[in-house]
């Protein structure tokens with residue numbers, strides 16, 4: 106059956122009342138729909154006009170789609186924006202934020218008052234330029250960088266399927282809707298997201314594509330000629346094209362999508378800035394205030410006579426009634442949760458509430474540390490991470506692992522972990538494919554969904570491919586953990602394309618991101634513990650490909666990495682003239698340098714620095730105690746110097762990289778680039794005069 110035929114068939118199965126409720130055949134219903142949609146249009150025009158900036162075009166064009174979705178399909182309750190089993194709505198085209206704010210106001214989200222709408226884009230308002238998660242109740246994810254929201258939604262839909270498999274349809278059974286624009290679909294990340302969703306047959310994911318054929322530069326034809334329906338179909342989606350201003354067509358398409366056995370994309374043909382008589386249908390409606398004359402003419406054309414920011418009481422009442430639709434569903438869901446077996450209920454509530462099993466985590470960490478104390482391991486930190494994960498993943502069922510096609514290299518899949526598949530969504534390991542950007546954004550969606558702590562893997566050099574999503578995880582304060590292995594020239598023969606040089610510095614530049622670079626197996630489990638405990642931000646674990654000695658011998662209950670840096674080896678006489686700082690694989694170089702200096706009667710201490718961010722956030726006295734006041738500070742890291750001055754000072758010396766690496770066995774590379782104990786000693790001697 107062709108897609109339009111399917112739609113017709115689906116339309117035919119709708120109850121007669123639903124079928125006529127918003128049709129032209131029923132003028133009253135159509136008038137009601139138009140009034141409600143025009144309320145969105147008016148608020149968008151007026152708010153953008155008042156702010157003298159913003160994007161009226163998308164909210165005006167997509168108002169019909171949003172009205173049908175929010176008044177007839179979306180499961181939500183403004184009285185509890187965080188209801189775990191609500192449908193998710195992601196406005197991927199975040200520039201159209203006034204669409205979402207207008208909806209939240211009209212539907213009766215308590216905090217979204219008309220004053221907030223009037224304060225669009227003003228400091229401290231709940232209506233920032235682009236929707237911000239955690240700032241505005243009802244906003245599911247921060248969007249604005251095009252493509253991210255769509256990929257977040259894929260993660261949310263994965264989370265839904267996974268938790269559904271674990272807890273059952275009585276408690277987890279909801280849809281994820283996305284409103285995506287041309288820009289979202291032009292971004293490369295959309296391909297990764299679409300392909301993954303199609304492969305995993307995420308049938309509860311529905312993308313409404315605001316197919317208006319206009320972007321900032323003008324008609325889409327200037328830059329794009331993709332047939333999006335065919336594109337989605339080829340990725341395993343159900344896809345169709347409808348008139349995005351026809352409420353019955355929108356409703357019928359959503360009905361079909363909800364019954365589909367795969368994700369659905371509905372290309373809704375719309376007119377950007379619908380209603381604006383001269384600017385509508387052109388790029389002029391995209392991203393600027395329409396102007397008073399155009400707004401007056403649009404009001405006229407739409408038959409909207411209410412003054413700015415005023416919604417006629419009958420229309421507001423219709424919206425508020427729509428806002429109450431979901432309450433009975435929420436109450437019956439609460440009843441089903443209450444009726445669960447006590448243990449299952451407690452676990453569900455713990456998971457979804459993000460309650461952390463601290464005791465289980467400490468026990469798992471202790472077990473790993475005890476084993477390492479008993480039988481020290483000279484292994485790569487990526488292998489140490491796998492060793493840690495064996496204990497961590499069994500203690501924390503919320504951990505959902507993965508890798509972007511580097512499973513065997515990233516060591517993120519433990520022996521007992523099943524892969525997630527269409528046949529079994531309970532699997533706890535996602536084969537993301539070679540899709541680092543989509544993976545990182547999907548992980549954000551999983552964390553936002555709740556109930557899951559996503560972690561995954563790729564090479565550190567490809568953090569560049571994940572960066573926009575990592576930045577958003579940091580901005581949203583989401584706990585996602587990126588295992589990034591092959592963290593320096595120490596990866597050897599793959600050469601400079603694969604050897605990160607500037608990546609540690611670049612990642613450390615992102616606010617609210619913790620970059621951990623453990624030196625050995627003991628630090629690796631400690632850094633994992635800290636990453637898991639970082640509830641309000643993402644972490645990167647930079648891990649080696651090559652083996653490193655276990656520097657920490659014997660059992661130590663304390664998490665010595667918790668301060669970000671600690672004195673691994675004190676000076677023999679407690680009055681070091683040289684402080685040797687290092688991270689990761691270079692800590693053992695610092696240890697060797699200390700020995701060489703001791704032979705020359707130069708007293709040195711070694712400070713391991715697994716996490717800059719924790720050190721720099723530590724109280725002043727503790728930070729300066731760790732940094733110390735030796736005559737000479739030297740830092741060693743097989744990356745660039747940037748960032749280290751905060752620890753060693755501008756007069757400190759740095760042994761590391763100043764350019765790209767090379768292809769050779771790693772020991773040759775360390776010698777070639779002068780990152781050796783001997784080089785550190787030479788620098789120390791020079792500094793000491």
Ligand SMILES: Cc1ncc(C[n+]2csc(CCOP(=O)(O)OP(=O)(O)O)c2C)c(N)n1
Pocket residue numbers: 160162163198200201249250251252286287288289292315317319320321377391
């Ligand atoms: C990654 C990214 N690149 C560029 C932009 C700037 N930008 C905002 S909207 C937009 C394109 C607008 O076209 P479309 O997505 O079709 O939205 P519409 O004009 O229909 O509102 C661009 C380039 C962005 N927000 N994100």
